[in-house]
Amino acid sequence: MDAEAKNTGGKAEPWGDITPDAARRLVSAAVHAFAERGYHATTTRDIASRAGMSPAALYIHYKTKEELLYQISKVGHERALTILERARDSAGTPAERLTDAVRSFVRWHAEHHTTARVVQYELGALAEEHHAEVIAVRKATDGAVRSIIEDGVKAGVFDVPDVRGTTVAVLSLCIDVARWFNTRGRSTPDEVGDLYAGLVLRMVGAHGGQDGRP
Amino acid sequence: MDAEAKNTGGKAEPWGDITPDAARRLVSAAVHAFAERGYHATTTRDIASRAGMSPAALYIHYKTKEELLYQISKVGHERALTILERARDSAGTPAERLTDAVRSFVRWHAEHHTTARVVQYELGALAEEHHAEVIAVRKATDGAVRSIIEDGVKAGVFDVPDVRGTTVAVLSLCIDVARWFNTRGRSTPDEVGDLYAGLVLRMVGAHGGQDGRP
DNA sequence: GACACCTCTAAGCGCTTGCTCACTCTCCGT
């Protein structure tokens, strides 16, 4: 972890690398507004005022309100995909890689639950072309998780009758964290990540690796 | 199944028992519009035209657009709670009751995924008083699932280190079905229900009952 | 000093929104 430092290692606020300061404030304001009230219930005036500027200033940096959502959605989806691909491509047993994938994916959804909520639940408001682009990224995230599970099945260490259905279930579990998680709750992102990684290992019937069975 | 027939046994379209025919058409139109585009992106003109009437006719049957959402959300939440309470209160081992709960809860979310999507994802648009009412029902659904899991732990047939967190995870899995399920997909509500019931039994580490382990 | 450049604002345009109102139908009891 040295050359990767620029791209939000984990704890930092996202959007830190957006170049004009005002644009970054606008994206951040939009994320919070979209997460709180939804894209359609958020007005451009609300976004601008949260960013501390006049309504018109928004259009200096972004062509439309939808482009703001697209920026958030695209970057967020790519970040989520990167997390899963890194886990898929890492060394280790399938159980270790699945644990890593779920733990870091869940942790991201909990830690950045504001962003994640917009990423996961507001993509329906995207323009058709942008929507298609984002859907392609989502298919790739599904593929990343599925390939880890398939590896475990081929290696004989997972017991999964329905790989496709189980992949969807695993992703459901992780994604839904963005819906219910809040920082004033009783558990931290790390705790939820660990708990969910354990639950998923059970779901795939993991055995034979470092996973002890009584 | 004889006295229960009136209240949508399962397969039937919901909202069948709303009294003025026009009101039922309005609710049905609103459900489809809200599920497709979201509450805030849906116009009262759209709802009315889907129901085959003029924009003004909506206000003969419902005071506001929000009251329509409230009707849908309230009835849907109560229906979902009933399903889980019936499973909780039924005879049988904890594993059987948990299987029943997940299977029927998931089946409802898949079969009525249009309604379920509105129920699960549009409650943020409710007025504060209505929102609080619906949140209370949601706490009860959480309680129903948790009490089944607690029973299994007490009986020594479930192995669940974190009951509260696992309850949230189980509900996540089920609720998220409403987000991704569509009737043109490759699996039926029954298949998803069976798959998910099996996954949840693994999540709680079920053993000792009818659950065979190799 | 003059100019171009960028950022930002005050004012507001055209349009859509949720909702209302005056009115017309159709049905029904007497």
Place this chain on the structure above:
DNA sequence: ACGGAGAGTGAGCAAGCGCTTAGAGGTGTC
């Protein structure tokens, strides 16, 4: 025959929406 009630409509209001425009201020270059 007729009056009242309820369901429904066409037209439209006030408010708020996304977005545009004309221009103000600041900054760097020659």
